[in-house]
Amino acid sequence: RKEVEQDPGPFNVPEGATVAFNCTYSNSASQSFFWYRQDCRKEPKLLMSVYSSGNEDGRFTAQLNRASQYISLLIRDSKLSDSATYLCVVNGPTGTASKLTFGTGTRLQVTL
């Protein structure tokens, strides 16, 4: 089983749609969770951290379910500029907190 699993997509959605991505992780001792965004032929950039209580940043909402080892990202009112690959990222347990494990990403294509 992969440490971090994501649906690779692609998700093709019209502008204005709401889209949700899911991710599962295998290490129950993981401490921190993130969503990174990667544009085509560019480097990954932090989109948002994910907290147990859930957190929102504008049109983006992230949720964490520790019991199910499940992370989600919801994008409302999709824009053309949201087209990218979204990487689910989990860090290691105590002592390896720096070590991030990346999912292979979910590709989103927003169309007119």
Add this chain to the structure above:
Amino acid sequence: DAGVIQSPRHEVTEMGQEVTLRCKPISGHNSLFWYRQTMMRGLELLIYFNNNVPIDDSGMPEDRFSAKMPNASFSTLKIQPSEPRDSAVYFCASSLRGGVAGDTQYFGPGTRLTVL
């Protein structure tokens, strides 16, 4: 503010040649990471340093790969000899407080390596 700087941005070489990738982390950051990204395997951590000291190199594929960080502002990743299966994008990233959960890693633009 300059971000993470990597060079070269593109490298094409022949099998058996030595390849050296370079990275300058963000000034003041204590941790540096080398990643490799391929279509098949995604983004994989190769090695990371805290305060210039290698902490975990378990991701380094084999002895052909080596990494150094002689000072806080410079690191190299060397492949000798290179093989076609090493073709990938190699990213360097740095973070302010390595070892702290939740610390953000900032990535450089990557080096696209092609080994013929």
